[in-house]
Amino acid sequence: MVLDAFAGQSYADPSTRKDKSSPAVLSWYQWVKQNARVQSSKHTITTAGVHRLKIWMVDPEIVLEKVILRRDALQASYFGPPALLP
Known part of the structure; x- marks a missing residue:
């Protein structure tokens, strides 16, 4: 699964976009x-054992x-939950 940080967005200034879609412009601002930029996803893990989350630059x-x-x-909170140390 890929979480696209710019899903539905143009890399240009939103005021210059031709489609003028309000939700996209509001989210950009x-x-x-x-x-x-906050992204979230839900996953169901059906098997026990080690699972890996891979992140690429x-x-x-x-x-x-x-x-x-x-x-x-x-x-809900602005910074999310505090870090937990092992």
Whole structure:
């Protein structure tokens, strides 16, 4: 599975886009305002054992700051849950 950080977005300034789609423009401004892009996905693991999450760098300007793995719902917060040390 690939999480595309720019799904449905143009790399150009949204004010110059021809389709003028409001949700895309609003989400772009939200990303800029918060200086963050949050992606989430749900997966069902049906077998016991070791499972690996692989992350590849595609663009050197993109920074992956945090990966959160949860079994239950996550309470909404700006920075996410605090880090847990093993």
